[in-house]
Amino acid sequence: MKGVLATDRRGMRELGAEEMVGWDEVTQGVVLPSFDQAIGNAAFLKPEERPYSDFSSYTATVASWRVIRPVYNRDICIDCQNCWVWCPDASIISRDKQMLGIDYDHCKGCGVCVEVCPTNPKSLLMFAETETIEEALAKWPEKKKKEK
């Protein structure tokens, strides 16, 4: 199942690729609005309902940081949300208590989510960036027997 990805909604920009200005040309005391309209408290809007402005890092990507990436196997997942709570990059997409997938625009490939996934075999595993999701899923390991 595909998650709700930032790229579905806008043209993503590589972070750092925007035009740079010299330090003496930067406006002093800058205010960066995260949204194009006043939305009140963001806690009450899901990301896909928010009018992100170009200033929000949500509209940028750090995908190029990765050489390996986590792949998600829905068949084994128990929706425990361990991966969600410990992902440092808000890249585990969970809605209504369900894990939907990984936001590959913001995931940096740290591997924390794989470490904290409790299923056997794991529902998340790291694969080379060059491998497709289908190739990765085809290589999924069998359940490991408990060592006595």
Added chain:
Amino acid sequence: MAITSIKNLKEFSTNNERLEGAHLLCPGCAHSMIVRELLNCTDDNLVIATNTGCLEVSTAVYPYTSWDTSWIHIGFENAATAAAGAEAMYKARKRKGTLKDPDAPVKFVAFGGDGSTYDIGFQWISGAIERGHDFTYICLDNENYANTGGQRSSSTPVGAHTSTAQAGRVSYGKKQKKKDIVAIMAAHGAPYVAQLAPNKWKIMAKGFQKALETEGPCFINTVSACTTEWKFNPKDTINIIDLATDSLMFPIYEIINGRELNILYRPKTVVPVEEYLAAQGRYKHLFKPENRHVIDAIQKDINEKWEYLQRREEAKV
């Protein structure tokens, strides 16, 4: 105040993120794990002040911001000052009736690193706590000045290698002990002071909620494992913090009103500190035979501190 359900992770995960991805913290950095948890444990409006350090420079990379809350960037020593100032202004405007929405719940939070908390912003945090502002200060304690290349701070523990307390032929790294910031802040008589860790997500969320709900100044020291300066594989951040809490290198406890001490986590099996040290490059040199005595001294210190915490808890003084 509107606290969110932390009954289990499924319920916790229904919160809407207020820290966005594509910030520039290192892969596996614990800073953002801690910040995300704070943001997710309340639905209230938040005014957050963050001073210079890894969190600030990485979440406000001009022309981007990763914050979906009101957020103020301020100089290295002033997270507490900025939060206190915003809180004082808010109160004054409420009194004068000049707020647009005076009934909207607002909480004031300050984030600082250990460099800013233990050293450079120390007196301003002390001042804000003494004045009694209604805010929560959270220290992201990675035991070094990470953003400028890993210099020692007064939070760096004995024996750790840093760029300004190097291990080598004549030195085993930092010689001075880590400052006991929790005791110092509790000594102010602050209503809620705690030391928490992100691996114990529920205890941490409970502590954050308690701090946000408590009127007056609250201080929380959080263990933030730093993959770059502690030198471990980014995937292991939570494993390392598990070793930190289970070896009692970072005991998890709270102090109410400067007096009542409660231990919040007791490891089922206490891990020898050696295992915690061995998992990080910054302690590698301690495993040379001539430095063995440093490991023994660290273990002795941990045992004595644990004994002290338990006695204080028992004594209820």
